[in-house]
Amino acid sequence: xxxxxxxxxxxxxxxxxxxxxxxxxxxxxxxxxxxxxxxxxxxxxxxxxxxxxxxxxxxxxxxxxxxxxxxxxxxxxxxxxxxxxxxxxxxxxxxxxxxxxxxxxxxxxxxxxxxxxxxxxxxxxxxxxxxxxxxxxxxxxxxxxxxxxxxxxxxxxxxxxxxxxxxxxxxxxxxxxxxxxxxxxxxxxxxxxxxxxxxxxxxxxxxxxxxxxxxxxxxxxxxxxxxxxxxxxxxxxxxxxxxxxxxxxxxxxxxxxxxxxxxxxxxxxxxxxxxxxxxxxxxxxxxxxxxxxxxxxxxxxxxxxxxxxxxxxxxxxxxxxxxxxxxxxxxxxxxxxxxxxxxxxxxxxxxxxxxxxxxxxxxxxxxxxxxxxxxxxxxxxxxxxxxxxxxxxxxxxxxxxxxxxxxxxxxxxxxxxxxxxxxxxxxxxxxxxxxxxxxxxxxxxxxxxxx
Numbered sequence: 001x002x003x004x005x006x007x008x009x010x011x012x013x014x015x016x017x018x019x020x021x022x023x024x025x026x027x028x029x030x031x032x033x034x035x036x037x038x039x040x041x042x043x044x045x046x047x048x049x050x051x052x053x054x055x056x057x058x059x060x061x062x063x064x065x066x067x068x069x070x071x072x073x074x075x076x077x078x079x080x081x082x083x084x085x086x087x088x089x090x091x092x093x094x095x096x097x098x099x100x101x102x103x104x105x106x107x108x109x110x111x112x113x114x115x116x117x118x119x120x121x122x123x124x125x126x127x128x129x130x131x132x133x134x135x136x137x138x139x140x141x142x143x144x145x146x147x148x149x150x151x152x153x154x155x156x157x158x159x160x161x162x163x164x165x166x167x168x169x170x171x172x173x174x175x176x177x178x179x180x181x182x183x184x185x186x187x188x189x190x191x192x193x194x195x196x197x198x199x200x201x202x203x204x205x206x207x208x209x210x211x212x213x214x215x216x217x218x219x220x221x222x223x224x225x226x227x228x229x230x231x232x233x234x235x236x237x238x239x240x241x242x243x244x245x246x247x248x249x250x251x252x253x254x255x256x257x258x259x260x261x262x263x264x265x266x267x268x269x270x271x272x273x274x275x276x277x278x279x280x281x282x283x284x285x286x287x288x289x290x291x292x293x294x295x296x297x298x299x300x301x302x303x304x305x306x307x308x309x310x311x312x313x314x315x316x317x318x319x320x321x322x323x324x325x326x327x328x329x330x331x332x333x334x335x336x337x338x339x340x341x342x343x344x345x346x347x348x349x350x351x352x353x354x355x356x357x358x359x360x361x362x363x364x365x366x367x368x369x370x371x372x373x374x375x376x377x378x379x380x381x382x383x384x385x386x387x388x389x390x391x392x393x394x395x396x397x398x399x400x401x402x403x404x405x406x407x408x409x410x411x412x413x414x415x416x417x418x419x420x421x422x423x424x425x426x427x428x429x430x431x432x433x434x435x436x437x438x439x440x441x442x443x444x445x446x447x448x449x450x451x
Contacts, residue, residue: 260320348417
């Protein structure tokens with residue numbers, strides 16, 4: 001049964017900012033006052049120690065800045081990280097405990113490198129401890145389907161966090177083989193699992209999914225979580241599914257749902273989150289979607305000032321049903337790079353395709369590409385079916401089911417988007433890698449499936 005008791009992150013944040021000792025929810029104005037001071041400290045920190053920001057912020061005065069002054073500060077981008085990462089460091093190389101390299105695409109063609117001190121990673125372990133306590137109880141076993149071989153990897157940080165609450169974390173690694181993952185759940189007698197959305201969906205739609213019915217909770221992280229995917233996993237495993245939002249730039253952890261599952265409760269003592277218009281950079285009102293921008297208030301190695309994440313969401317200002325009064329991050333609506341504006345003005349996104357296609361019970365994953373041909377937008381798909389049902393469906397029946405699902409959500413339109421080639425791939429082809437799924441601009445070169 002889901003609980004709607006106050007998120008444990010509320011008490012943790014209150015303690016972190018020196019406002020603990022009360023059972024009442026933390027007042028937003030108390031957190032805002034504390035963060036205003038930390039934002040001023042952050043500006044002075046990066047000006048004093050980061051060559052990159054010293055150049056970018058030559059005229060920022062000392063002391064607390066107003067909302068208008070803060071909004072006028074320049075935004076930091078992913079390409080800034082790629083081109084100037086070492087210049088953003090605020091500590092010596094000897095104080096760096098971990099460097100994470102993200103080989104993502106960008107205009108520079110260079111990877112992003114994110115730096116952490118021991119204390120930076122310690123705060124993430126602290127967040128994992130309190131965030132996981134939302135749905136994990138002392139004595140339970142948490143099975144982690146995330147990388148954990150290297151020190152200070154996500155799996156290793158969770159492995160260090162769980163004993164703080166009397167739990168054990170077993171790090172399996174990525175669930176590239178859904179049957180082996182299900183057997184691992186049974187073998188270690190796991191109560192809670194943490195994994196990538198499509199990999200957990202592959203487990204839920206596997207013939208041996210009943211092995212997962214011993215679980216009391218599932219946490220999905222590192223990619224978009226559609227309602228269709230969440231429902232499928234809940235029905236297969238008979239337990240609630242929670243979602244986590246975060247990225248390497250947030251120190252891996254960013255926010256997690258409470259029992260009400262009505263938005264992400266943020267690690268508010270470490271992150272300041274804004275929503276901006278992705279075109280003009282203006283701050284959007286609460287409740288209005290836009291691009292998520294973060295400032296890492298307590299980071300030591302590589303503090304980020306107004307960093308554009310590329311994620312799309314809104315801030316939810318109303319109190320959560322759990323009783324928390326702090327603003328929450330609304331559901332992630334995809335990423336800017338995964339959106340295409342069609343001729344009729346509608347937006348095609350990977351998130352919208354997830355919502356439309358993952359309701360198909362035989363589908364566990366797909367790749368999508370869109371391109372223009374003869375004056376029209378075309379959508380090509382590469383689909384990955386579950387071994388229990390996908391392989392038995394004729395290609396013509398699969399295409400009809402896909403067209404029906406896309407039409408039901410209004411994605412396919414005569415003057416907007418047409419369905420092109422559909423190819424099939426082996427289920428394991430898109431389950432073993434940690435790279436986030438994305439909408440490609442360009443054509444697949446597979447062979448159209450036929451009966």
